[in-house]
Amino acid sequence: MRIAVYSVQPWEAPFLLRAGTRPDQPRHELVSLDARLSPATANLAAGFPAVSIFVGDDASAPVLRTLHAGGTRLLALRSAGFNHVDIAEADRLGLAVLRVPAYSPHSVAEHAVGLMLTLNRHFHRAFNRVREQNFSLSGLMGFDMHGKTVGVIGTGTIGAVVCRILSGFGCAVLASDPVTNPACTALGVQYVPLAELYPRCDIITLHCPLTPATRHLISAAALAAMKPGAMLINTSRGAVIDTRALIASLKASHIGSVGLDVYEEEGDLFFKDLSDQVIQDDVFARLMTFPNVFITAHQGFFTREACTAIAQTTIDNASDFELGRINPANRVGTHHLAPAPPTNAAR
Numbered sequence: 001m002r003i004a005v006y007s008v009q010p011w012e013a014p015f016l017l018r019a020g021t022r023p024d025q026p027r028h029e030l031v032s033l034d035a036r037l038s039p040a041t042a043n044l045a046a047g048f049p050a051v052s053i054f055v056g057d058d059a060s061a062p063v064l065r066t067l068h069a070g071g072t073r074l075l076a077l078r079s080a081g082f083n084h085v086d087i088a089e090a091d092r093l094g095l096a097v098l099r100v101p102a103y104s105p106h107s108v109a110e111h112a113v114g115l116m117l118t119l120n121r122h123f124h125r126a127f128n129r130v131r132e133q134n135f136s137l138s139g140l141m142g143f144d145m146h147g148k149t150v151g152v153i154g155t156g157t158i159g160a161v162v163c164r165i166l167s168g169f170g171c172a173v174l175a176s177d178p179v180t181n182p183a184c185t186a187l188g189v190q191y192v193p194l195a196e197l198y199p200r201c202d203i204i205t206l207h208c209p210l211t212p213a214t215r216h217l218i219s220a221a222a223l224a225a226m227k228p229g230a231m232l233i234n235t236s237r238g239a240v241i242d243t244r245a246l247i248a249s250l251k252a253s254h255i256g257s258v259g260l261d262v263y264e265e266e267g268d269l270f271f272k273d274l275s276d277q278v279i280q281d282d283v284f285a286r287l288m289t290f291p292n293v294f295i296t297a298h299q300g301f302f303t304r305e306a307c308t309a310i311a312q313t314t315i316d317n318a319s320d321f322e323l324g325r326i327n328p329a330n331r332v333g334t335h336h337l338a339p340a341p342p343t344n345a346a347r
Protein backbone atom coordinates (compact mmCIF):
# COMPACT_ATOMS: atom_id res chain seq x y z
CA MET A 1 0.00 0.00 0.00
CA ARG A 2 1.21 3.53 -0.69
CA ILE A 3 1.48 5.46 2.54
CA ALA A 4 2.01 9.21 2.63
CA VAL A 5 4.01 9.89 5.76
CA TYR A 6 3.83 13.37 7.29
CA SER A 7 6.26 14.92 9.77
CA VAL A 8 8.99 12.29 9.43
CA GLN A 9 11.91 13.30 11.60
CA PRO A 10 15.44 12.36 10.53
CA TRP A 11 15.79 10.02 13.52
CA GLU A 12 12.52 8.28 12.68
CA ALA A 13 13.16 7.17 9.10
CA PRO A 14 15.48 4.23 9.93
CA PHE A 15 12.92 2.82 12.36
CA LEU A 16 10.13 3.03 9.77
CA LEU A 17 12.28 1.45 7.06
CA ARG A 18 13.39 -1.39 9.36
CA ALA A 19 9.81 -2.05 10.46
CA GLY A 20 8.66 -2.58 6.89
CA THR A 21 10.90 -5.54 6.18
CA ARG A 22 9.07 -8.46 7.81
CA PRO A 23 8.61 -11.21 5.21
CA ASP A 24 5.07 -12.09 6.37
CA GLN A 25 3.78 -8.56 5.75
CA PRO A 26 2.42 -6.93 2.63
CA ARG A 27 4.91 -4.55 1.10
CA HIS A 28 4.30 -0.86 1.52
CA GLU A 29 5.64 2.16 -0.28
CA LEU A 30 6.39 4.82 2.32
CA VAL A 31 6.61 8.31 0.86
CA SER A 32 7.84 11.02 3.19
CA LEU A 33 6.06 14.26 2.30
CA ASP A 34 8.53 16.37 4.27
CA ALA A 35 5.67 18.46 5.64
CA ARG A 36 3.40 18.78 8.63
CA LEU A 37 -0.22 17.80 7.89
CA SER A 38 -2.36 20.93 7.85
CA PRO A 39 -5.11 22.43 5.68
CA ALA A 40 -2.33 23.74 3.41
CA THR A 41 -0.59 20.38 2.95
CA ALA A 42 -3.47 17.86 3.02
CA ASN A 43 -3.77 17.73 -0.75
CA LEU A 44 -0.17 16.46 -1.04
CA ALA A 45 -1.60 13.08 0.00
CA ALA A 46 -4.07 12.90 -2.91
CA GLY A 47 -4.05 9.39 -4.34
CA PHE A 48 -2.55 7.76 -1.23
CA PRO A 49 -4.88 5.17 0.35
CA ALA A 50 -3.08 5.58 3.66
CA VAL A 51 -1.66 8.56 5.48
CA SER A 52 0.51 8.40 8.57
CA ILE A 53 0.83 11.30 11.00
CA PHE A 54 2.62 12.26 14.20
CA VAL A 55 1.53 14.24 17.25
CA GLY A 56 2.12 17.71 15.83
CA ASP A 57 0.00 17.13 12.73
CA ASP A 58 -3.41 18.70 12.27
CA ALA A 59 -6.12 16.16 11.47
CA SER A 60 -9.07 18.47 12.00
CA ALA A 61 -12.35 18.00 10.13
CA PRO A 62 -11.47 20.06 7.00
CA VAL A 63 -8.13 18.27 6.71
CA LEU A 64 -9.81 14.86 6.99
CA ARG A 65 -12.33 15.85 4.32
CA THR A 66 -9.48 16.78 1.96
CA LEU A 67 -7.68 13.51 2.66
CA HIS A 68 -10.87 11.51 2.11
CA ALA A 69 -11.66 13.34 -1.13
CA GLY A 70 -8.15 12.43 -2.32
CA GLY A 71 -8.82 8.73 -1.75
CA THR A 72 -7.33 8.21 1.69
CA ARG A 73 -9.10 5.53 3.73
CA LEU A 74 -6.61 4.89 6.55
CA LEU A 75 -5.07 7.34 8.97
CA ALA A 76 -2.22 5.56 10.75
CA LEU A 77 -1.17 7.50 13.85
CA ARG A 78 2.42 7.13 15.00
CA SER A 79 1.29 7.95 18.53
CA ALA A 80 -0.87 6.78 21.40
CA GLY A 81 -2.65 10.14 21.81
CA PHE A 82 -5.29 11.01 19.21
CA ASN A 83 -6.49 14.41 20.42
CA HIS A 84 -5.16 15.94 17.17
CA VAL A 85 -7.67 13.93 15.11
CA ASP A 86 -11.35 14.83 14.72
CA ILE A 87 -12.59 11.31 15.39
CA ALA A 88 -16.27 12.17 14.89
CA GLU A 89 -15.48 13.46 11.38
CA ALA A 90 -13.31 10.42 10.63
CA ASP A 91 -16.21 8.17 11.63
CA ARG A 92 -18.62 10.16 9.49
CA LEU A 93 -16.31 9.81 6.48
CA GLY A 94 -15.64 6.12 7.15
CA LEU A 95 -11.93 6.85 7.53
CA ALA A 96 -10.21 4.20 9.62
CA VAL A 97 -8.00 5.66 12.35
CA LEU A 98 -5.45 3.31 13.90
CA ARG A 99 -2.99 4.26 16.61
CA VAL A 100 -0.16 2.76 18.64
CA PRO A 101 -1.89 2.41 22.00
CA ALA A 102 1.07 1.14 23.99
CA TYR A 103 4.64 1.17 22.81
CA SER A 104 6.77 1.68 25.85
CA PRO A 105 5.02 3.12 28.86
CA HIS A 106 8.42 3.01 30.54
CA SER A 107 9.82 5.64 28.16
CA VAL A 108 7.30 8.31 29.21
CA ALA A 109 7.07 7.23 32.85
CA GLU A 110 10.86 7.33 33.28
CA HIS A 111 10.97 10.74 31.57
CA ALA A 112 8.34 12.09 33.96
CA VAL A 113 10.36 10.87 36.93
CA GLY A 114 13.49 12.32 35.30
CA LEU A 115 11.77 15.73 35.20
CA MET A 116 10.95 15.39 38.91
CA LEU A 117 14.54 14.56 39.82
CA THR A 118 15.96 17.32 37.61
CA LEU A 119 13.73 19.98 39.15
CA ASN A 120 14.23 18.68 42.67
CA ARG A 121 18.03 18.30 42.56
CA HIS A 122 18.68 21.08 39.99
CA PHE A 123 20.80 18.86 37.70
CA HIS A 124 20.44 21.37 34.85
CA ARG A 125 21.88 24.20 36.93
CA ALA A 126 24.56 22.01 38.52
CA PHE A 127 25.77 20.88 35.08
CA ASN A 128 26.32 24.46 33.91
CA ARG A 129 27.88 25.54 37.19
CA VAL A 130 30.46 22.78 37.33
CA ARG A 131 31.42 23.42 33.68
CA GLU A 132 32.18 27.00 34.73
CA GLN A 133 34.19 25.77 37.71
CA ASN A 134 31.59 27.16 40.08
CA PHE A 135 31.41 24.48 42.73
CA SER A 136 29.10 26.36 45.08
CA LEU A 137 26.00 24.46 46.22
CA SER A 138 24.05 27.61 46.92
CA GLY A 139 20.51 27.33 45.54
CA LEU A 140 20.84 23.64 44.66
CA MET A 141 19.21 22.13 47.73
CA GLY A 142 16.52 19.55 47.03
CA PHE A 143 14.36 17.26 49.13
CA ASP A 144 14.18 13.51 49.70
CA MET A 145 11.61 11.94 47.39
CA HIS A 146 11.27 9.24 50.04
CA GLY A 147 8.28 9.95 52.25
CA LYS A 148 6.80 12.63 49.98
CA THR A 149 3.26 12.45 48.62
CA VAL A 150 2.87 12.33 44.85
CA GLY A 151 -0.42 12.66 42.98
CA VAL A 152 -0.82 10.75 39.73
CA ILE A 153 -3.69 11.96 37.55
CA GLY A 154 -4.47 9.15 35.11
CA THR A 155 -3.36 5.66 36.10
CA GLY A 156 -3.58 3.92 32.72
CA THR A 157 -0.59 2.31 31.03
CA ILE A 158 1.92 5.11 31.71
CA GLY A 159 0.51 6.34 35.02
CA ALA A 160 0.69 2.81 36.45
CA VAL A 161 4.42 2.60 35.67
CA VAL A 162 4.93 6.00 37.32
CA CYS A 163 3.10 4.70 40.41
CA ARG A 164 5.42 1.67 40.50
CA ILE A 165 8.61 3.75 40.20
CA LEU A 166 7.45 6.22 42.85
CA SER A 167 6.47 3.41 45.20
CA GLY A 168 10.05 2.16 44.80
CA PHE A 169 11.27 5.58 45.92
CA GLY A 170 9.20 5.26 49.08
CA CYS A 171 6.67 7.93 48.09
CA ALA A 172 3.05 7.85 49.21
CA VAL A 173 1.05 7.82 45.98
CA LEU A 174 -2.43 9.31 45.62
CA ALA A 175 -4.29 8.90 42.34
CA SER A 176 -7.24 10.23 40.42
CA ASP A 177 -8.79 8.32 37.54
CA PRO A 178 -12.42 7.51 36.73
CA VAL A 179 -11.22 3.92 36.33
CA THR A 180 -9.40 2.27 39.23
CA ASN A 181 -6.35 0.28 38.13
CA PRO A 182 -6.00 -2.86 40.30
CA ALA A 183 -2.23 -2.94 39.59
CA CYS A 184 -2.01 0.46 41.33
CA THR A 185 -4.20 -0.39 44.30
CA ALA A 186 -2.04 -3.51 44.75
CA LEU A 187 0.94 -1.16 45.16
CA GLY A 188 -0.87 0.72 47.90
CA VAL A 189 -1.90 3.65 45.68
CA GLN A 190 -4.89 5.43 47.17
CA TYR A 191 -7.60 6.82 44.86
CA VAL A 192 -8.97 10.12 46.12
CA PRO A 193 -11.06 12.94 44.61
CA LEU A 194 -9.04 15.73 42.97
CA ALA A 195 -10.19 18.15 45.66
CA GLU A 196 -8.34 15.98 48.17
CA LEU A 197 -5.36 15.17 45.95
CA TYR A 198 -4.44 18.77 45.11
CA PRO A 199 -3.78 20.06 48.65
CA ARG A 200 -2.10 16.87 49.89
CA CYS A 201 0.56 16.38 47.21
CA ASP A 202 4.16 17.62 47.09
CA ILE A 203 4.35 16.58 43.43
CA ILE A 204 1.53 16.16 40.90
CA THR A 205 2.11 14.38 37.60
CA LEU A 206 -0.36 14.23 34.70
CA HIS A 207 -0.94 11.03 32.72
CA CYS A 208 -4.52 11.40 31.50
CA PRO A 209 -5.38 11.87 27.81
CA LEU A 210 -6.49 15.23 26.44
CA THR A 211 -10.27 15.07 26.10
CA PRO A 212 -13.00 17.72 26.40
CA ALA A 213 -13.19 16.73 30.08
CA THR A 214 -9.46 17.15 30.73
CA ARG A 215 -8.83 20.31 28.65
CA HIS A 216 -7.57 22.90 31.15
CA LEU A 217 -8.20 20.44 33.99
CA ILE A 218 -5.30 22.22 35.66
CA SER A 219 -7.07 25.57 35.82
CA ALA A 220 -6.42 28.62 38.00
CA ALA A 221 -8.70 27.07 40.64
CA ALA A 222 -6.90 23.72 40.52
CA LEU A 223 -3.51 25.44 40.82
CA ALA A 224 -4.75 27.51 43.76
CA ALA A 225 -5.91 24.32 45.48
CA MET A 226 -2.42 22.79 45.24
CA LYS A 227 0.04 22.97 48.13
CA PRO A 228 2.20 26.11 48.03
CA GLY A 229 5.56 25.09 46.55
CA ALA A 230 4.16 21.95 44.87
CA MET A 231 5.89 20.57 41.80
CA LEU A 232 3.76 20.00 38.68
CA ILE A 233 4.84 17.60 35.92
CA ASN A 234 3.10 17.26 32.55
CA THR A 235 4.09 14.59 30.05
CA SER A 236 0.52 14.00 28.82
CA ARG A 237 -0.76 16.78 26.55
CA GLY A 238 -0.13 20.50 26.85
CA ALA A 239 -3.75 21.63 26.92
CA VAL A 240 -4.48 19.64 30.07
CA ILE A 241 -2.92 22.71 31.73
CA ASP A 242 -4.21 26.25 31.29
CA THR A 243 -0.77 27.71 30.55
CA ARG A 244 -1.75 31.31 31.26
CA ALA A 245 -3.08 30.29 34.69
CA LEU A 246 0.15 28.37 35.27
CA ILE A 247 2.22 31.46 34.49
CA ALA A 248 0.12 33.50 36.92
CA SER A 249 0.65 30.87 39.62
CA LEU A 250 4.42 30.85 38.97
CA LYS A 251 4.55 34.67 39.11
CA ALA A 252 2.71 34.56 42.44
CA SER A 253 5.30 32.02 43.71
CA HIS A 254 2.50 29.59 44.51
CA ILE A 255 3.52 26.65 42.33
CA GLY A 256 7.06 25.73 43.30
CA SER A 257 8.38 24.16 40.10
CA VAL A 258 7.11 22.88 36.79
CA GLY A 259 8.40 20.18 34.45
CA LEU A 260 6.81 20.11 31.01
CA ASP A 261 7.34 17.75 28.09
CA VAL A 262 4.28 19.08 26.30
CA TYR A 263 2.82 22.51 25.65
CA GLU A 264 -0.61 23.67 24.47
CA GLU A 265 0.66 25.25 21.26
CA GLU A 266 3.65 22.98 20.69
CA GLY A 267 2.69 22.24 17.07
CA ASP A 268 4.42 25.39 15.84
CA LEU A 269 7.55 24.83 17.94
CA PHE A 270 8.51 21.31 18.86
CA PHE A 271 10.48 18.92 16.64
CA LYS A 272 12.02 21.87 14.76
CA ASP A 273 15.35 23.66 15.07
CA LEU A 274 14.30 27.28 15.62
CA SER A 275 17.61 28.30 17.18
CA ASP A 276 18.17 31.12 14.68
CA GLN A 277 14.62 32.46 14.81
CA VAL A 278 12.62 34.79 17.02
CA ILE A 279 9.97 32.84 18.96
CA GLN A 280 6.60 34.40 18.18
CA ASP A 281 4.74 32.62 20.97
CA ASP A 282 4.87 35.06 23.90
CA VAL A 283 3.27 32.62 26.33
CA PHE A 284 5.93 30.01 25.66
CA ALA A 285 8.66 32.65 25.75
CA ARG A 286 7.45 33.77 29.19
CA LEU A 287 7.39 30.17 30.43
CA MET A 288 11.04 29.78 29.46
CA THR A 289 12.08 32.72 31.63
CA PHE A 290 11.27 31.03 34.96
CA PRO A 291 14.27 29.44 36.68
CA ASN A 292 11.96 26.83 38.24
CA VAL A 293 10.46 25.68 34.93
CA PHE A 294 12.18 22.88 33.03
CA ILE A 295 10.92 22.11 29.54
CA THR A 296 11.71 19.27 27.17
CA ALA A 297 10.28 19.27 23.64
CA HIS A 298 7.95 16.24 23.68
CA GLN A 299 10.68 13.66 24.06
CA GLY A 300 9.02 11.43 26.66
CA PHE A 301 8.51 8.69 24.07
CA PHE A 302 12.02 9.08 22.66
CA THR A 303 13.78 5.81 23.47
CA ARG A 304 15.05 3.16 21.07
CA GLU A 305 12.51 0.69 22.41
CA ALA A 306 9.57 3.04 21.99
CA CYS A 307 10.59 4.21 18.49
CA THR A 308 11.01 0.60 17.37
CA ALA A 309 7.57 -0.30 18.68
CA ILE A 310 5.90 2.79 17.22
CA ALA A 311 7.27 2.11 13.75
CA GLN A 312 6.46 -1.62 13.87
CA THR A 313 2.89 -1.14 15.08
CA THR A 314 2.29 1.58 12.47
CA ILE A 315 3.41 -0.75 9.68
CA ASP A 316 1.43 -3.64 11.23
CA ASN A 317 -1.66 -1.42 11.35
CA ALA A 318 -1.26 -0.61 7.64
CA SER A 319 -0.77 -4.30 6.82
CA ASP A 320 -3.81 -5.34 8.87
CA PHE A 321 -5.92 -2.69 7.19
CA GLU A 322 -4.79 -3.84 3.77
CA LEU A 323 -5.55 -7.45 4.66
CA GLY A 324 -9.04 -6.43 5.77
CA ARG A 325 -8.58 -6.94 9.49
CA ILE A 326 -8.04 -4.44 12.25
CA ASN A 327 -6.61 -4.93 15.73
CA PRO A 328 -9.52 -3.59 17.81
CA ALA A 329 -7.10 -2.42 20.51
CA ASN A 330 -5.49 -0.06 17.99
CA ARG A 331 -8.70 1.32 16.53
CA VAL A 332 -9.86 4.78 17.49
CA GLY A 333 -13.48 5.77 16.98
CA THR A 334 -16.40 3.64 15.96
CA HIS A 335 -15.91 3.31 12.23
CA HIS A 336 -16.39 -0.06 10.61
CA LEU A 337 -13.68 -1.67 8.61
CA ALA A 338 -13.40 0.20 5.36
CA PRO A 339 -12.95 -1.91 2.23
CA ALA A 340 -9.33 -2.86 1.78
CA PRO A 341 -7.69 -0.67 -0.85
CA PRO A 342 -5.94 -2.29 -3.78
CA THR A 343 -2.58 -3.82 -2.96
CA ASN A 344 0.52 -2.16 -4.33
CA ALA A 345 3.35 -4.64 -4.59
CA ALA A 346 6.08 -1.99 -4.61
CA ARG A 347 7.74 -0.93 -1.39
Ligand code: NAI
Pocket: 080, 081, 101, 102, 105, 108, 153, 154, 155, 156, 157, 158, 159, 176, 177, 178, 179, 207, 208, 209, 210, 213, 214, 235, 236, 237, 261, 262, 298, 299, 300, 301, 302
Ligand atom coordinates in the same frame (compact mmCIF):
# COMPACT_ATOMS: atom_id res chain seq x y z
P1 NAI B 1 -4.06 5.17 28.81
O1 NAI B 1 -5.26 5.30 27.96
O2 NAI B 1 -3.49 3.81 29.07
O3 NAI B 1 -4.35 5.83 30.24
C1 NAI B 1 -4.98 7.06 30.39
C2 NAI B 1 -5.70 7.02 31.74
O4 NAI B 1 -6.25 8.33 31.98
C3 NAI B 1 -6.86 6.03 31.78
O5 NAI B 1 -6.75 5.19 32.90
C4 NAI B 1 -8.09 6.91 31.86
O6 NAI B 1 -9.15 6.32 32.60
C5 NAI B 1 -7.51 8.12 32.58
N1 NAI B 1 -8.35 9.30 32.49
C6 NAI B 1 -9.21 9.68 31.53
N2 NAI B 1 -9.82 10.81 31.87
C7 NAI B 1 -9.33 11.17 33.08
C8 NAI B 1 -9.60 12.24 33.96
N3 NAI B 1 -10.51 13.20 33.66
N4 NAI B 1 -8.91 12.30 35.11
C9 NAI B 1 -8.03 11.34 35.45
N5 NAI B 1 -7.73 10.29 34.65
C10 NAI B 1 -8.38 10.22 33.48
O7 NAI B 1 -2.98 6.14 28.18
P2 NAI B 1 -1.40 6.11 28.38
O8 NAI B 1 -0.77 5.22 27.38
O9 NAI B 1 -1.10 5.89 29.81
O10 NAI B 1 -1.01 7.60 27.96
C11 NAI B 1 -1.49 8.71 28.70
C12 NAI B 1 -1.26 9.95 27.89
O11 NAI B 1 0.15 10.21 27.81
C13 NAI B 1 -1.69 9.85 26.41
O12 NAI B 1 -3.06 10.13 26.24
C14 NAI B 1 -0.83 10.89 25.75
O13 NAI B 1 -1.53 12.11 25.75
C15 NAI B 1 0.38 10.99 26.67
N6 NAI B 1 1.60 10.52 26.01
C16 NAI B 1 2.68 11.35 25.99
C17 NAI B 1 3.86 10.96 25.39
C18 NAI B 1 5.07 11.81 25.39
O14 NAI B 1 6.01 11.56 24.62
N7 NAI B 1 5.14 12.84 26.22
C19 NAI B 1 3.95 9.66 24.70
C20 NAI B 1 2.77 8.82 24.86
C21 NAI B 1 1.64 9.26 25.48
